[in-house]
Amino acid sequence: MNDLPGGDAAIERVYRAEFGKVVASLAGRFGSLDLAEEMTQEAFVEAVRRWPTEGVPPNPGGWLTVTARNKALDRLRRESTRQARHEEADMLAAHEDPGAPVTSVTDERLRLLFTCCHPALAPEAQVALTLRLLGGLTVPEVANAFLVPERTMAQRITRAKRKIAAANIPYRVPRDHELPGRLRGVLAVIYLVFTEGHLPGSGEHGIRDDLCAEAIRLGRVLRELMPDEPEVAGLLALMLLTDARRAARLDAGGALVTLDLQDRSLWDRELIAEGHALVRECLRRNRPGHYQLLAAVNAVHTDAPAFADTDWGQVLALYDQLYAVTPTPVVALNRAVAVAEVRGPASALAVVDALDLDGYHPYHATRADLLRRLGRAPEAVAAYDRALELTANPAERAFLAGRRDALP
């Protein structure tokens, strides 16, 4: 909250909840993301200045939207040198009714999300824009999240906004025939934010709670906006069921704790109940997809009172379905973990050895574990070493090194 000096908890909450809505509303109105972002920021600065003495208005979101909109109109009037611009601003002002509810803010946010996640933008720019414009993260916060210098991140965001304007990337929800593909892109961006928080690829932290929370918040917004899309429900369920186990995922020393050794009393029962309800809803719809199946796998795990109670036959069946939907080596690798439980580590190792994933550290970590269980210690040590070479996450490194060093 670097841009909001003196922002207290109430304003911080309003900021997180309203920033994206205000940006979306202004972008829809004025067609400029730059103007929308800047005026929203200014409206919050004014809120920080006035609310402590005047009190928080009854409808903070409406106050912010009207304030930001008026600032935008002022800016346009000031900057307009041509009569046409004056007329445009006057026309917009004429339609202003401060008492009226802000029109279909939810639609505007959905449009903003699809614009931020347009496939013509680089994936890292999609993530950055989404976090900045919808999540309201400041540029330093987004830079920090992805461990790039602030200047680099500022340039990345500026360049993306410039491309949206210059190339005339449309500000709209895609048409029906484009929707499935475009929605996949949006889901991928949100899940990328989540996985970066759940298992950061680098940096000093084993888990980044802030990024997980932001991804779940975006997932909830999307679910609210597209309640009939099963994959949207699936992604939210997947994130909730994964995040529910967060407190049990690291030990006191910060090392990763695998599912079999986690203290299940630390799992968040409320998140699990919410996730399970979503998974049940997906089952009822019976239109399975990638995220729904991953959520279902996590539902099986979170349903088991103890590791020994896990219904591995069900997990394996779900991975078979997932592989049919997403036939990638990474899915095959995760499926192999279930194969090990159902048919034994030797069968699983045969599956794993056939995969071409040499640069992917979970491949070596999985292989190492299977070799360890088969009593092939020297090969297991070599595999742990290879996995350690490939990951910078401190929690994972501590876990892998611990397992390796425990081998004879």
Add this chain to the structure above:
Amino acid sequence: MTQYLLSVWHDRDATPEDIYPDPAEREAAYAATGAFNEELRTSGNWVFAGGLHSPNTATVVDGTGNEPVTTDGPYSEAKEQMGGFWVIEAADLDEALALAARGSKACRGRVEVRPFQGE
């Protein structure tokens, strides 16, 4: 409406025979491209289009000094050079990308989409 340059890129030294080794395939690509051009005219997206001779037919002229200086060959030494292009008018980038996808299929080449500066 925005105007876009849809450019097709080839290896610098590629001849038409390299790009379309099979003569039947070459004829099919030409025919498909011609048909696509016709569709652009009908739909109102057409502004201009053309195929270019190979980059070694290019000449660079530098008129910024007292006397113009001419140099043989293309300006860019890049391995990939523009082989042809369309200039189209589209409602937005989504429409331009959809047209580029069809153009790409027609001419059997990858297409770069780049907006013109407006007004």
